Amino acid sequence: MKFNFDHEPELASVQLLEKDIEIQIDKERVSDELKKLATFSDAELPAVTRILYTPKDIEARAYLISLFEEAGLSVRVDAIGNIFARWEGENPELPAIATGSHFDALPLAGQYDGTVGILGALEAIRSLKKTGYTPKRSIEILAFTSEEPTRFKLGCVGSRMLEGSLDPKTACELTDDDGLDFDTIRKNAGFSGDLSSVKLKPGHYSYFLELHTEQGPILEEEGTDVGIVTSIAAPSTIHITLEGDGGHAGAVLMPERNDTACAGAEITLLIESLTSELGGEDTVATVGIFNNGPGAVNSIPRNTFLAVDIRDVYADRRDAILETLETRVAEICERRGVRGKCTLINKDYPAQCSDELIDKLEEQANEMGITSKRMISRAYHDCLFMAHIVPSAMLFVPCYKGYSHRPEEYASPDQIEKGVRVIAGTLRDLSKD
Ligand code: HGY
Numbered sequence: 545m546k547f548n549f550d551h552e553p554e555l556a557s558v559q560l561l562e563k564d565i566e567i568q569i570d571k572e573r574v575s576d577e578l579k580k581l582a583t584f585s586d587a588e589l590p591a592v593t594r595i596l597y598t599p600k601d602i603e604a605r606a607y608l609i610s611l612f613e614e615a616g617l618s619v620r621v622d623a624i625g626n627i628f629a630r631w632e633g634e635n636p637e638l639p640a641i642a643t644g645s646h647f648d649a650l651p652l653a654g655q656y657d658g659t660v661g662i663l664g665a666l667e668a669i670r671s672l673k674k675t676g677y678t679p680k681r682s683i684e685i686l687a688f689t690s691e692e693p694t695r696f697k698l699g700c701v702g703s704r705m706l707e708g709s710l711d712p713k714t715a716c717e718l719t720d721d722d723g724l725d726f727d728t729i730r731k732n733a734g735f736s737g738d739l740s741s742v743k744l745k746p747g748h749y750s751y752f753l754e755l756h757t758e759q760g761p762i763l764e765e766e767g768t769d770v771g772i773v774t775s776i777a778a779p780s781t782i783h784i785t786l787e788g789d790g791g792h793a794g795a796v797l798m799p800e801r802n803d804t805a806c807a808g809a810e811i812t813l814l815i816e817s818l819t820s821e822l823g824g825e826d827t828v829a830t831v832g833i834f835n836n837g838p839g840a841v842n843s844i845p846r847n848t849f850l851a852v853d854i855r856d857v858y859a860d861r862r863d864a865i866l867e868t869l870e871t872r873v874a875e876i877c878e879r880r881g882v883r884g885k886c887t888l889i890n891k892d893y894p895a896q897c898s899d900e901l902i903d904k905l906e907e908q909a910n911e912m913g914i915t916s917k918r919m920i921s922r923a924y925h926d927c928l929f930m931a932h933i934v935p936s937a938m939l940f941v942p943c944y945k946g947y948s949h950r951p952e953e954y955a956s957p958d959q960i961e962k963g964v965r966v967i968a969g970t971l972r973d974l975s976k977d
Pocket residue numbers: 691692693699922923924925
C-alpha cells in the first residue's frame with residue numbers, strides 16, 4: 545500500500561493504522577467457549593447431541609445470547625429462533641455484513657460442527673473492537689436454527705426460511721418422530737411471532753461469510769491452514785417405506801415371505817452400487833436411517849423405513865441416480881411382493897460462492913501469511929441457502945482426520961485461530977465503507 549506523505553499525513557497515518565493493526569485472536573477464550581457450549585447436550589462428552597427446540601438447545605441459546613450481549617452486540621431472535629447479534633456500524637442504514645453458522649448437533653456428534661462459525665465470528669468481532677476499529681457497515685452474527693435434519697427430516701430449516709425457499713405453510717407441515725408439527729413444537733419451546741416475518745427482504749445483507757471446519761481430511765493432510773470454498777455440494781433426501789405381511793419367524797417358510805428388512809437391505813446395496821455406476825468421485829449416498837418393525841427377533845419384519853441422503857457437486861448426475869433408484873426400488877418391491885413407496889423430501893442445487901469474496905478471503909490469508917487453497921464443500925451448510933440471496937463464501941479450518949458427525953471431531957485452537965483471523969480481517973475490509 546503506497547502513501548503520498550506530502551499531503552494529509554494524518555489521514556494516511558490513520559489508514560495505515562487501521563489496515564495494519566495486528567488482529568489479536570484470543571484462541572484460549574474461543575476454545576473455552578466451545579467447550580462450555582458443548583456442555584449443553586444430551587450426550588456424554590466428547591459427544592454432543594443438541595436437537596432443535598429441546599431443553600439443551602434452549603440452554604445453548606441462552607449461553608450464546610449472554611456472550612453476544614457481553615460483547616456489546618444488540619441481539620434479536622426471530623419467530624423460529626434464528627439469533628442475530630449486531631455490531632452497529634456508523635451507517636446503520638447500509639445492508640449489514642452477515643457471518644455465522646449453526647449450533648444444533650445431530651445425535652452423538654462433535655463439538656465443532658457449526659459452533660466454530662458462531663464463536664469464531666464473535667471472537668473476530670471482539671478482536672476488531674480491541675483494535676479500536678469502528679465499522680461503517682454493521683456486522684451481524686447469525687446463529688441459525690436447525691441446520692441439521694434430525695428433528696424435522698429437512699436440513700437448514702432456519703436458512704431456508706430466511707431466504708424464502710421454505711414458506712411458513714410448508715414449514716408447518718413438518719413433523720417430528722412423535723408426529724408433532726413444527727409450529728406446535730416451536731411455540732412450546734417459546735418461539736412465537738408470525739412465521740412470515742422470518743423471510744429476509746431482498747438486499748437485507750451485503751455479504752455472508754461462514755467459518756466452518758472442513759469435515760474432510762484434505763487441509764490436514766496437505767498441511768494447509770485454511771480452505772476457501774468455491775462451491776457447495778447439494779443434498780437430496782429420500783424416504784423409502786416398505787410394507788410386508790410379517791409373520792411368525794418359525795412358521796413362515798422362506799419362499800412365502802415378503803420380509804421388508806431383506807428388501808431394505810437389497811435397496812441399500814443398490815444405492816451403494818448406483819453411486820459408483822452412475823456417479824463420480826464427488827457423488828455420495830448414505831442410508832442413514834434403517835428402521836424395522838415390529839422389532840421382535842421372532843417376528844418377520846413387516847415395515848421398514850429408509851432415510852437416504854444422496855448428494856453431488858453436479859446436480860444432474862445426482863438426479864440421474866434419484867430417477868434410476870425409484871424405478872429399481874419398484875422392481876425390487878414387485879419381485880419380493882413388498883409394497884414400497886419413495887418420497888422425495890428435498891432436492892437442492894449446488895451453490896457457487898461469490899468470486900469477489902473468494903478473492904478477498906484469499907488476499908486476506910496471503911497478507912497474514914496464512915496458507916490457503918480453493919476447494920469444494922462436500923458437506924452442505926446454511927451458506928448453501930444464504931448464497932441464494934446474498935454474495936456468500938465459506939472459510940474452512942482443518943479438523944482432525946477430517947472427522948465430523950462423530951465425537952472424535954476436533955479442531956485445535958491454533959487451527960481455529962488462523963481461520964478466525966482471516967474472517968476478522970475480511971470483515972474489517974468489507975465493513976469499512
Ligand atoms: O449433512 C451435512 O452436510 C451438514 O453437516 N448438515
